[in-house]
Amino acid sequence: MTLVIIGLGAIGGSFAMSLMKKGYDRIIGVDIDKQTIELALNKGFIHEGTTLPDEVLAEADMILLTLYPGQIASFVQEHRNHFKPGAVLTDVTGVKTAIISNVEQILPDHVDFIFAHPMRGSEKKGIAGADESKFIQANALITPISINKEENIKKVEQLYTDAGFDTVTRVTPEQHDEQIAYVSQLMHVLSVSVVNSTQASDDTLLFAGNSFKELTRIADINESLWGELFLYNKDALLSSIEAFEAELNTFKQALQDEDDVSLKTFLINARNQRRDWY
């Protein structure tokens, strides 16, 4: 099985390292940066490497695209004549319905595209952020569409299991985007909004404890990637923000009214739900 990984950043590099460790016999890395390819070859993350995808795509049984959301459809479009018949393509982007819609319009009939989302972000950019243990105990989501062949979905599930993922779950693209808007995108929106508050100052850390440090960790954000992710999931994210605002308003009203009972009920409900989860 020949696996071609397009993009050797933190995610692509971690897949390469994890699958090399698992014993995959032919992993080819593609990156626009020549030094990244050399480093990956020298460190033994990949068997072969190139900056020119068309040289190797015809040999690929599986193509793992670890590109930004906006690059997926254009990559398929640009290289559509070089894919091997029966090849399985898969992506790692954190939004699904918009990407699927763009790719479906241009995907050649002789390949299959299984859309997936490895849920393990990275604070480090580039191959320096790659780690052979990155996906241990992580979760992945696969969002099958009607044109997907069951055998190809299973191949991608196997790829994730081989890379170390703990669970690989199938969900609809719509469910994926709604839930990710809530559990991931909203967290990032809250964090950056907290940090951008006019209350922020040089004195802030004099007063801050663990909760502030933790909640603002993800405000150290990659604006290009997340700007795209937010825009591609605009409707689901706006709905999620509005659902959050409704709760915030309930709290505010109870506080404004000094309604001790409503305030405590609100806190008790949150505590019980949090304890149910963790």
Place this chain on the structure above:
Amino acid sequence: MTLVIIGLGAIGGSFAMSLMKKGYDRIIGVDIDKQTIELALNKGFIHEGTTLPDEVLAEADMILLTLYPGQIASFVQEHRNHFKPGAVLTDVTGVKTAIISNVEQILPDHVDFIFAHPMRGSEKKGIAGADESKFIQANALITPISINKEENIKKVEQLYTDAGFDTVTRVTPEQHDEQIAYVSQLMHVLSVSVVNSTQASDDTLLFAGNSFKELTRIADINESLWGELFLYNKDALLSSIEAFEAELNTFKQALQDEDDVSLKTFLINARNQRRDWY
């Protein structure tokens, strides 16, 4: 020096353990729960213990009140005739102006009250949450008022240093409450509002990563304590929520308008501020 600690919960118990380790020669613990006193005595957290404060207050050079915000003024009122002349009282509550205002009206002239806030919360309630290392590298704030004697402020600063605190900073009560509304109370409000969202479900954890787990940690909240803290700091907290909402609205507007430049600028500003801090 005789130190009386009123309340042997996680905070009072940790002070007792830390100061015992430091070599304080007379630490008396007071708690309404007899078993707590027995446990603290058996484990060597305190030298003496009682459920009856009036028995020991007359001997106290310093009285550390680790009570809920609403109990501070009523404790002073109830026991005002038992304090030793020249005694220094101090509290640990997370709000200051409202508590100070209540205590100032009833404080006897022959004692001094130095208001303070050890910034190290606890997820564990009661003496089971006490830890002799709890305050290592933690920060404390002291909010002097005009009637305080400098020598007494210094005594409380020494108490905190002896308990292991890394920094002890003097701020005004108003500055304290405004900043705590932002860095601590707002974080808790956001966390509980996220957890109470109508988007929360049994499936949530299928999609959730580290950021969701971290951001919702503090939703496992003590509703009695935090209900009080929020109400006592109502005005500052409402202002802080409104300042946050202004930023959230800026983000929402940029997303709604698909204004890529404004969106990225918002994220870059947050990233730069977060990196300045940590």
